[in-house]
Amino acid sequence: xxxxxxxxxxxxxxxxxxLTDPSMSEFTAGLEAxxxxxxxxxxxxxxxxxxxxxxxxTVRPLGPDVIVTMSVWDSVESLRAYSYRSPHLDYVxxxxxxxxxHDFPASLVLWWVPAGHVPTVEEACARLxxxxxxxxxQAFTFRQTFPPPEGRPAVPAVPAREGRSA
Numbered sequence: 272x273x274x275x276x277x278x279x280x281x282x283x284x285x286x287x288x289x290l291t292d293p294s295m296s297e298f299t300a301g302l303e304a305x306x307x308x309x310x311x312x313x314x315x316x317x318x319x320x321x322x323x324x325x326x327x328x329t330v331r332p333l334g335p336d337v338i339v340t341m342s343v344w345d346s347v348e349s350l351r352a353y354s355y356r357s358p359h360l361d362y363v364x365x366x367x368x369x370x371x372x373h374d375f376p377a378s379l380v381l382w383w384v385p386a387g388h389v390p391t392v393e394e395a396c397a398r399l400x401x402x403x404x405x406x407x408x409q410a411f412t413f414r415q416t417f418p419p420p421e422g423r424p425a426v427p428a429v430p431a432r433e434g435r436s437a
Contacts, residue, residue, distance in 0.1 A: 276383040276419035277316055280350055281395035282340040283333055284366065285373040290328060290338075298362070298369040302326045305359055309342065312357065314349020317389060318342035332392050337373065341395055343384065347416050350381070354413075376403025380410050383419045 288294050306325055309315055319327040319341040328338050344350040353359055380402040384390055402410035408417040 274345070274419055275386055277386050277388075278344045278347055278350055278419075279382050279384045279390045279395070279398075280340070280342045280344065280379070281381075281390075281399055282379045283337055283373070283375060283399065284339075284370040284378065285334075286336045286338060287369055287371045289336075295369060297365075301362060302328070305362060308357060308359060309353055312349065312353040314345040315353070316343040316345060319392070330392060332396055333375065339392070339395070341390065341392065343390065347381065347413070351413060376400065377412070379412055381412060381416070382410050383408070383417075 286295070290299050303325065306318070306320070309318060319330060319339070321327050321330050327340065330339055331337060332339065342350070344353075354363065377399055380395065380399045382398050398410040401407070402412060406412060406415045406417075408420070411417050
């Protein structure tokens with residue numbers, strides 16, 4: 272039986288330098304490949320994309336030097352497999368080369384959304400703020416996950432477009 276819920280993911284990172292800086296070239300060169308890997312990964316549903324390059328690097332809700340990633344997956348396991356058991360792990364391991372410490376209470380948040388719902392950046396920022404207070408079924412991390420809610424969503428789902436959004 273298919274779940275009535277999907278897993279939303281939001282991640283933030285403070286850049287060490289502008290994306291056009293030569294020190295960021297390996298990171299930016301890998302964006303297209305990492306996005307394509309996500310798009311082709313089992314359990315992938317949707318990801319935020321804001322331009323012709325298919326990434327979300329111009330979405331900067333938390334400051335001019337903070338980039339975000341937002342996606343929807345069919346399960347925690349699917350997102351974990353992409354994040355930590357694929358070539359994406361090499362980028363995770365190198366994050367200190369490209370990103371500097373930030374003063375946000377958390378850098379990642381996960382939460383359940385009704386199938387078909389496309390989360391907004393505003394919704395994601397609110398979840399990010401709440402996860403730092405105390406992980407809960409409304410906002411959690413890989414360290415402490417929660418199962419999807421029981422039953423059907425309380426609100427009607429908005430149909431999502433599969434794949435990336437522009």
